[in-house]
Amino acid sequence: MKVHLKIEELFQLLLGIWLFSLSPYAWWWFPVLFLLPDLGMLGYLINPKIGAFMYNLLHSKVLAIALIIGGMYFDIDILALLGILLFSHASFDRMLGYGLKYSDSFKHTHLGFIGKK
DSSP states (O other): OHHHHHHHHHHHHHHHHHHHHSSOOTTHHHHTTTTTGGGGGGGGGHHHHHHHHHHHHHHHHHHHHHHHHHHHTTHHHHHHHHHHHHHHHHHHHHHOOOOOOOEEEEEEEETTTTTOO
């Protein structure tokens, strides 16, 4: 099952890359901004609960899709770009096994524990 989920996330990442290719932005923007959602980890400097909230917000595919649709509907390219980046990044992270965080620990995710127990 884990392999199947990783393949699904890979295809979602490829979808995000394809969506980016349709945008008016130069290709170099994608790798430059790709890790931007990881700024949500800065919340862990405050405490694990805030860290998990910030991380999960910036790795939410629901938010990403809403931004893409909103950006396309209202013709706001930057909004769609942010959504595409969030979607692509979240897919990449989940493909690698980094899931949404529980508030008790950074290593406790909806996909299981990260690293050795």
